[in-house]
Amino acid sequence: MSDLVTRVRAICLALPEVTEHVSHGTPLFKRRKKAFVQLWPDGHHQNDFPHLWAAAPEGVQELLIEQDPQVYFRPPYVGHRGWIGMRLTAPDWDDVEERIETAYETSAGRA
Numbered sequence: 001m002s003d004l005v006t007r008v009r010a011i012c013l014a015l016p017e018v019t020e021h022v023s024h025g026t027p028l029f030k031r032r033k034k035a036f037v038q039l040w041p042d043g044h045h046q047n048d049f050p051h052l053w054a055a056a057p058e059g060v061q062e063l064l065i066e067q068d069p070q071v072y073f074r075p076p077y078v079g080h081r082g083w084i085g086m087r088l089t090a091p092d093w094d095d096v097e098e099r100i101e102t103a104y105e106t107s108a109g110r111a
Contacts, residue, residue, distance in 0.1 A: 004050055004088055008039050011100050018104070036107035037100055038078075041088075045076060050088040052096075053078055054103035060084065071095075 005027060012018050012029040021028045024044075029037040038053045053075040056064075061084045064072040075085035086099055 002041050004041050004091075005039065007093065008037070008052060008096070008100070011097050012037055012104075015101070015104050031104055031107045034107040036103040047073070047075075047085065051075075052086050052088060052099075053083050054086065054099045055106040056082050056084045056099075056102060057106050058082055060102070 009020065009027060013020065015031070017031050019030050021030060023035075023038065026041065026044075027039045028035055029039075036055045040047070040052065041050050043049050043051065051073075059082075061072075061074060061079070061082050064084055065074060071087050073085040073087070075083055079085070084099065086096065088096070
């Protein structure tokens with residue numbers, strides 16, 4: 001198991017009520033029944049680099065992409081719902097943790 005998976009898993013599972021599932025062969029983390037982070041350690045489709053997708057509050061996706069397009073991107077499938085893609089080729093772990101915690105909090109407000 002990669003260090004990337006181990007670290008993301010540890011951050012996610014340290015949060016209350018979080019469970020890990022496998023979706024499309026990769027880790028998906030849910031708070032109760034609501035997904036908030038999907039990890040793609042080997043990439044996905046045209047994004048052939050390690051990354052994660054994370055739920056984000058309204059408007060945050062655009063701000064992060066504008067702020068740092070080398071790290072952030074609009075992911076397929078969930079990008080239209082405001083989720084953010086984050087490259088993990090050289091992760092800033094404080095930033096990764098912040099994105100995961102924000103995704104977790106965001107998932108609490110969704111029906």
